[in-house]
Amino acid sequence: MSLQFLNQKSSVFAAANPFDVSNYVNQHVGSHGLQLSTGGKTTASLNHRKAGSLDLCRLSYGAKARVVSEGLPNIYHVQFILRGNCRYEVDRESLSLSAGNVLLINPDEPIDLTYSEDCEKFIVRIPTSLFTETCIEHQWFKPSGGIKFKQALYKFEEIDSLLYLLSLVCQEAESGTATPQMLQHYNRVVASKLMTMFKHNLALETPSLQSVSFERLVKYIEDHIKNDISAEELAQYSHLSLRSLYLLFEKNAKTTPKNFIRQKKLEHVYSALMGPSSKAINVTAVALDYGFSHLGRFSELYKSTFGMLPSESLKGRQART
Secondary structure (H helix, E strand, C coil), X not given: CCCCCCCHHHEEEEEECHHHHHHHHHHHCCCCEEEECCCCCCCEEEEEEEECCEEEEEEECCCCEEEEECCCCXXXXXXXXXXXXXXXXXXXXXXXXXXXXXXXXCXXXXXXXXXCCCCEEEEEEEEHHHHHHHHHHHCCCCCCXXXXXXXXXXXXXXXXXXXXXXXXXXXXXXXXXXXXXXXXXXXXXHHHHHHXXXXXXXXCCCCCCCHHHHHHHHHHHHHCCCCCCCHHHHHHHHCXXXXXXXXXXXXXXXXXXXXXXHHHHHHHHHHHHHCCCCCCCCHHHHHHHCCCCCHHHHHHXXXXXXXXXXXXXXHHHHHHC
């Protein structure tokens, strides 16, 4: 199988002005500013395709270019250098990438990239909500500050299975026969591959040592998820002191019992609003059902966790059904 990241079926611009390409990218991939060291030659190109919640983009500005952005909220960018090279300025350091390297940019991270004249990239735009769905599916506990991938220099040969997967996703997206459900399945596999192949702040290991006690507590929380569960209740149930309970959660979930319970409640609300078989028609009713009585605070927590308002989740599910 040869790797092919979008063919002519997905061509949007060919031999175009770089600023026309930049305007399109601003609308569909991520807001940024473009600076050229030379005039706007008509040699830029761009292929773009939507695949479920992913945006797939292959582009070249055809000139030495600098792309800057204050950061993209609720969006991860994975950039694969296909030709040429680029320099990424981050935290007063410079990371040089050439053909065969991969760059992963987290949400809200300032972007300062300089492309060589012959640089061509394949970019995958991933919403934060997809990683959240993946964490829920695998029962990985997401850090309260969100998933942050660590900056490191990855090479194509280290992630060949991911490249084959993305090539397949591109072909499916261009085929016109892939259903939305099929593409979303591919999306979750892509997110899972990224989280198992790249370095980040999420612990994927299954709990060990006192795992039996912790797993019992997690099951208790899931079984009583609509109740107002306190740390004292968990300590009594597990026959642990409060101090031992907090140490258990810190070891296995890297957070407090209160934060863990709140995260699990939010995940259940998310499933109730977004699940294809869900019959929820009212955000307020679902929120109250899971114990979120302060609706303004609930909306803030929900958006910071899933990258969208609860009403947007509900509308998104209703639009698909």
